[in-house]
Amino acid sequence: MKTSLTEISLHPLTVLYIALSLLLGRFSFVFALFFIAFIHELFHVFAARIFKLKISEIQILPIGCYANIENIDTLKRFEQIIVLISGPLSFFFTMALITFFYRTDVISIYGYREYSEINFFMMIFNLLPIYPLDGGRILKIILSSILSEKKSITASAIIGLMVSLIFSLQLIKIGQYLFSSFILFYAIKNILNIKREYQSFLFKRYSNEQFKTYRIKINHKRLIYRYSYNFFVERNKIYSEDANWPIFLKK
Amino acid sequence: MNNINGIRKRINSSHKHHRLYVVIISALLLASITLATLIYGKSNTDAKIFGIPLADINKRFDNFFGGLFQSNINTSTPDQTVSTSVKYTYLGNNYYECEDQSVPAIADGIVNTVALEDSGYYVLISYKNGVTAQYFELTEAFVKPNDNLKGSDTIGAYETKFKALFIKNNEVIKYENIFD
Numbered sequence: 001m002k003t004s005l006t007e008i009s010l011h012p013l014t015v016l017y018i019a020l021s022l023l024l025g026r027f028s029f030v031f032a033l034f035f036i037a038f039i040h041e042l043f044h045v046f047a048a049r050i051f052k053l054k055i056s057e058i059q060i061l062p063i064g065c066y067a068n069i070e071n072i073d074t075l076k077r078f079e080q081i082i083v084l085i086s087g088p089l090s091f092f093f094t095m096a097l098i099t100f101f102y103r104t105d106v107i108s109i110y111g112y113r114e115y116s117e118i119n120f121f122m123m124i125f126n127l128l129p130i131y132p133l134d135g136g137r138i139l140k141i142i143l144s145s146i147l148s149e150k151k152s153i154t155a156s157a158i159i160g161l162m163v164s165l166i167f168s169l170q171l172i173k174i175g176q177y178l179f180s181s182f183i184l185f186y187a188i189k190n191i192l193n194i195k196r197e198y199q200s201f202l203f204k205r206y207s208n209e210q211f212k213t214y215r216i217k218i219n220h221k222r223l224i225y226r227y228s229y230n231f232f233v234e235r236n237k238i239y240s241e242d243a244n245w246p247i248f249l250k251k
Numbered sequence: 252m253n254n255i256n257g258i259r260k261r262i263n264s265s266h267k268h269h270r271l272y273v274v275i276i277s278a279l280l281l282a283s284i285t286l287a288t289l290i291y292g293k294s295n296t297d298a299k300i301f302g303i304p305l306a307d308i309n310k311r312f313d314n315f316f317g318g319l320f321q322s323n324i325n326t327s328t329p330d331q332t333v334s335t336s337v338k339y340t341y342l343g344n345n346y347y348e349c350e351d352q353s354v355p356a357i358a359d360g361i362v363n364t365v366a367l368e369d370s371g372y373y374v375l376i377s378y379k380n381g382v383t384a385q386y387f388e389l390t391e392a393f394v395k396p397n398d399n400l401k402g403s404d405t406i407g408a409y410e411t412k413f414k415a416l417f418i419k420n421n422e423v424i425k426y427e428n429i430f431d
Binding site: 012016017019020021023024025026027028029030107108109110111114117118121122124170171174175176177178 | 275279282283286289290293312313315316317318319320321322323324361362377393394395397398399400404
């Protein structure tokens with residue numbers, strides 16, 4: 001049955017995380033985290049609704065929320081960036097909200113200190129250039145408009161791995177194993193999935209005609225740029241990418 | 252007939268769960284049993300399991316998993332206990348005073364209760380060093396429930412003196428003995 005309502009699902013680890021926080025008396029931290037993450041996700045949902053995209057699912061994970069926006073690739077580049085950057089912008093709104101709560105005496109100065117700390121942390125975390133996070137998605141769009149697709153996938157995976165190593169080391173120092181293992185897991189997964197991701201990109205690209213609407217680009221090597229309609233010159237002949245795309249799989 | 256047998260086999264085998272599912276479910280079960288045991292240890296300080304006091308396990312557990320609820324990247328040591336210098340002066344009959352008219356926290360801790368009574372504010376704080384402190388007769392409370400306090404934070408203010416009780420291992424102890 002199809003409904004217009006978005007499905008909200010709770011990850012089993014989230015339940016365990018909340019139980020642990022109750023045991024250690026740190027539920028206020030988890031509450032603040034989910035409050036901030038939920039507002040963040042709402043901003044994404046609003047931005048996606050402007051471009052009439054459908055949100056199929058919102059997952060509640062221990063590290064925050066994740067909204068699955070359908071067909072975000074069909075948008076233009078700057079529209080995609082608007083949808084993605086609306087998330088990090090939400091942290092300014094949450095900061096204003098926290099300040100308002102403090103001014104109206106809903107939370108104390110120590111609550112204000114803690115919540116703004118969590119808010120800042122979530123913002124930095126969200127902007128890390130590791131793929132499933134917003135920063136990683138934005139980096140991918142920027143890289144794939146400069147580099148060819150294969151190089152951009154590789155470059156973003158390598159940048160993600162380097163950043164995650166530095167950041168997770170810092171996190172392990174303070175005992176934050178949850179966030180550090182999350183970013184390490186995805187950074188390594190991205191590295192291992194470079195080839196598969198390129199293949200799935202090709203299959204997705206040639207399953208619809210959208211790439212034909214892009215600006216034409218003529219290459220002297222067999223390269224594919226994501227945001228252009230590629231042709232390549234070989235032995236004084238010109239080939240279009242869609243007529244010969246299976247050769248890109250072999251390479 | 253072969254086909255029907257094959258279908259029967261499939262129906263029978265579908266009742267078996269995937270191995271990964273069994274592993275995850277048993278891990279969750281184990282986790283919930285552990286949590287229940289530790290909660291029992293929190294309510295009953297003398298409880299022991301296999302000869303090891305549960306309060307001890309709870310403390311280690313707290314040290315290890317406390318970091319999961321940390322977001323300040325700059326603090327290299329999350330469980331800093333503050334200097335043991337005497338901050339409160341004893342006036343007798345459970346009354347104390349401080350240098351100025353504000354009440355500082357004695358260590359890192361979490362605020363459990365803040366309530367306004369006839370005599371003033373009542374604040375209950377669980378410190379990480381195992382001491383539970385009750386403050387009475389404060390004219391002002393700067394904290395709210397669930398606040399995460401650090402050693403140098405101010406709890407509230409008083410006019411001439413304030414009443415406080417310190418409890419450790421279900422016994423009322425003197426202020427001087429807190430840091431022993």
